[in-house]
Amino acid sequence: MRVALLLRGVNVGGVTVRSADLRSVLSDAGLGDVVTVLASGNAVVTATSASVAARTAEAALEARYGRRIRVLGIDVDALAAVVDAYPHGEDDAHTPYVVFELQPGVLAPLVDVETSEDEATALGDGVLYWSNPKGSTLTSAFAKASERIGRTAKGDARDATTTRNLRTLRKVLAAA
Template sequence: MTSWVALLRGVNVGGITVRGADLADLFRGLGFDGVKTVLASGNVLFDADAGTSARSDLKTRIEKALRDRFGYDAWIVLVPRVELDDAIEGFPFDAEDADRQPWVIFCSDSATVGELLEAASSLDEGVDPVAPGRGVVYWNPVKGTTVDTPFAKLLAQKRYKAMTTNRNLRTLRKIAGR
């Protein structure tokens, strides 16, 4: 049995409303155990009798079920719980800096991680501090600038919709029960 975290992209914003209870019911209906939703931003913890080699199949199955049940173009990033814990522990910036937002960008594949890091290498580190992690990109912009910086505009590009989702480090800690 593997513990997983499904990070849904774009729910409860832009007119797409998915209640936590309905989301949990969907995951239970797919046969998953230990289902728990956390916050209203589309975070689902669950256990599946499928190891990490089944990630792509699980992702496809969950996205199809979300599309069928809730009628929206669903995209998720699916990570084993251990990878979520690694992402939290690996945050390389000062997570307690009250002037900055500690973001973790989860990517569906290593090519996307590489592409984001390559693009970030030419950016001003004072404006867009970015660092690599295992399957993630860390980003630590000044509060109030998370939609205006060059890296924010890069992340907002349509081509990253199906491959990335971001969470604040505080949200990740809540998901992990810390």
């Protein structure tokens, strides 16, 4: 089966994982037909299941980089369903995001966060859809509330979610 792997917290101030290195690490770990997508910690692999692919990738990345890197594994058909279900309109003034839950229950409190007039959120199955004005990803009302709620989540808050631009997810699917 084809599985999309979305790495959490790489190439954005954390550890740098170059595409060529990611391909090599994942291939050496036994994942098949590895394709990397952009320089933002995305890959598509062949594996027996999404959970096996994610665990294999996490172990291989930790061995290579000396620190835990969370990986979301999602079957490409399931990812396509997430992308197709994006409920907000798309335009040049807003950035469409999908926030994936890496820790069960962490997204539920975010649905009730009061957003600005130009933002929109909607809860999906294990994801939260978010549309916000371009240039306000880190400063919007939702972003600030998300960070605050993340800090109160069980465990390491940095590991609670991973977020992708909807356009990036479409590129991941195209690479599948």
